[in-house]
Amino acid sequence: MTPLPDCFCPTDGTRVPAGSLAWCCPVCRGPLDLDFAPTPAPLKSLAGRVNSLWRYAECLPLAAPTVSLGEGRTPLVPLRDGISAKLDFLMPTLSFKDRGAVVLAELALRLKPRQVLADSSGNAGTAIAAYCARAALPCTVYVPEGTSPKKLEQIEAHGARLRVVEGDREATARATREAADEEGVFYASHVFNPYFLHGTKTYVHELWEDLGGRLPDVIVVPVGNGTLLLGAALAVAELHGAGLIDRRPALYAVQSAAVAPLAHAWAAGADDLVGVTPMAPTLAEGIAIPRPPRARQILRAVRESGGTFLTVTEDQIRHAQLDLASRGLYVESTGVACWAAVREGVLGERTAVVPLCGAGVKTGPARE
Structure with a gap:
């Protein structure tokens, strides 16, 4: 078994040795x-x-995995006008979060904590619960009140303990981080733990393989905490650095107009969040994150790629979900955000891929 790499803080350079249960920079x-x-x-x-x-x-x-459920290698299908969709809702737990969850579960299995904790608006918690079940690891998932009952049912079905937190997604994250500081706890954070990003980056490695050793002009991703976008940036850098692609695609980040702190910072030309973004109701609940901890990294990754930010309204989300369903693809409302952003022709003649991140059966149809 190969040794684990160390972690480090991208802000102040503090190093955290391999094998530590520390979930954040100690400084x-x-x-x-x-x-x-x-x-x-x-x-x-x-x-x-x-x-x-x-x-x-x-x-x-991590090498020689033991907890895999066959995740990854999801289909790539054409939509129209040079835009294809990658069907990540066909993962074992019906969302792209399996890509990072399997890596976190494999890491936890090697670190041997007494308890695994996760916080989620649904999909990440479901994925962590499933892979902890596969690895026979005790797991507790914190979720905000109002989380889809179907997602709660799935989390509990995998044997995880469920903690419903009064308040929004931010309150849930705070409650989980307090518990994560206890001794012997592994915080399977899809935001703070970098192993999750190295799982999500396989999305782009698959695109590269499926497209015969190239990438589209534009990679469009939904952004809340930015785990898929930052994973995509890692993969693009790896492929380009190895000389396996001769150009880097632009990264287009999509947010709900109702909760768009990163898009607002982008419009202001800022390197970090500006002001305070209030939480507002949105059909794209999975990306409704008012203060993403990796905001600076997300903004820098989009800027360095030559990409941009797009926002979508609630009506656009509803119409995009119906449009995809009419094409045979039933996707949850958060998962249709990217198609909602680009289906009216904003990309011109450039080729692009959008991810369909979660299955429609998780939340049902978008309604008024």
């Missing part, structure tokens, strides 16, 4: 990054490998 309490710079394998060497995200072994910080 500034910010998220951590991983001291890990892999070189991806060339396209021809992937033939015959395991048909899951673990086929990209050279790019993952």
